[in-house]
Amino acid sequence: MHEWALAEAVIATAIEESQKEGVKEITEIKLKIGELQQMEIEVFEFALDELAKEHDELLTNVKIEMETEPAIFRCRVCGHEWDFEEAGLSEEEGEAVHFAPEVAHAFVRCPSCKSPDFEVIQGRGVLIQSIKGTG
Ligand SMILES: [Zn+2]
Numbered sequence: 001m002h003e004w005a006l007a008e009a010v011i012a013t014a015i016e017e018s019q020k021e022g023v024k025e026i027t028e029i030k031l032k033i034g035e036l037q038q039m040e041i042e043v044f045e046f047a048l049d050e051l052a053k054e055h056d057e058l059l060t061n062v063k064i065e066m067e068t069e070p071a072i073f074r075c076r077v078c079g080h081e082w083d084f085e086e087a088g089l090s091e092e093e094g095e096a097v098h099f100a101p102e103v104a105h106a107f108v109r110c111p112s113c114k115s116p117d118f119e120v121i122q123g124r125g126v127l128i129q130s131i132k133g134t135g
Helices: 002-021 041-053 091-099 101-107
Strands: 025-034 063-069 072-075 081-083 118-122 126-134
Touching: 002 025, 002 041, 002 126, 041 063, 091 101, 101 118
Parallel strands: 025 063
Antiparallel strands: 025 126, 072 081, 072 118
16 A cells, blocks of 8 residues: 555656646656665556556656665764665665664664664655656
């Protein structure tokens, strides 16, 4: 259900943007999917497809491209920023974090000062990177 809600949000935003810009047909939507976003990509793609069909004039020929946005962490103590690779997790820990990002704090420490006090500054959620269309 989660994937459907995200897909609905993407389609709704695309429609809103196209109305603002006077676009009659959306040809391409580029999305960034956060590395820590929990979802089934296949279900998400299916949901986007199904929802696009409900808006045929606008979205018949839409091509949806997805790209993974890597996770970036930032230490609240020393300001160091690092990515998943530098976090140096075991395969199992990495999988646990991907599956449930909120457990990141149990496994991930700042590589610079070892503090567990950090924030995820990139790599969560679904972002619309660009929308292309014809008027
Ligand atoms: Zn630090």
